[in-house]
Amino acid sequence: MRPTIRVLREEWADPAVPLPSYVTAGAAGADVRANLPEAERAGGLVLAPMARRLVPTGLRLEIPEGFEVQVRPRSGLALKHGISLPNTPGTIDSDYRGPLGVILINLGAEPFVVGHGDRIAQLVVAPVVQAGFAEAAELGDTARGGGGFGSTGAR
Template sequence: MVQIAVIWDQGADRAIPLPSYETPGAAGADIRANFAPDFREEGMTLAPGFRALIQTGLRFEIPNGYEVQIRPRSGLALKHGITIPNSPGTIDSDYRGPVGVILHNASNQPFHVAHGDRIAQMIVAPVVQAQFAVVDGLSATARGDGGFGSTGRS
């Protein structure tokens, strides 16, 4: 098991739960909105088509060789059209700043985010870094250089 060191950001509400796996087989740990004191009571409403950075009140120390991926919650996406535009968002192992989640309202209805709401899920994943080399040619494949939609119905 990988351990992620967590500290509270300045002004964070420490009563908000840390990221947690809601079921024994869950791959993603739910992460919550943690608004600054001036916004806790009102939260934030995302108008249709708009996006905003929602703070979590957390900072992570992720072990070298791992990343944290931030992904949408499927229920919010299906029921309310709430997604993450840069999904999956990546938190690198050498980043120590505040963790925020960019939420986008892809629906035609306003969506309210309350203090403490589960807004996303985070996945801890291993990272492999590659070396890049310029070569004279690439090996041939059946697909070749066929682009978008070249393997079937698009």
């Protein structure tokens, strides 16, 4: 089943900025773009080193029940400029109808300018299973047991 994500543009958003889209036939993530308020479009948003900022997309999503949209960094921005998402992957729940903003962080050494219409993240649509949680008196044994971080080997 291929779900349809309904998209509403904010009243202030630039309709010339494309909707999220898959760049190749095998892409798992659809690129989403910055859609800046009119006063910031010419100069873009400057993201200083180690600074984070909520970048607007000008969009609101209607996600079908039983799905989520994960917001993930773009690998090219991460490698070339140190731009990432501090809460990766971010989750957009199916019952959220507010503005879609992307929290970017600059882990690089130089200021980075987010331009109007720039591809800033990717959106991955994924099915969701809601589990039940039940209190137990004990848990079943496994080979790993209670071993935590790094407990399965040196590398």
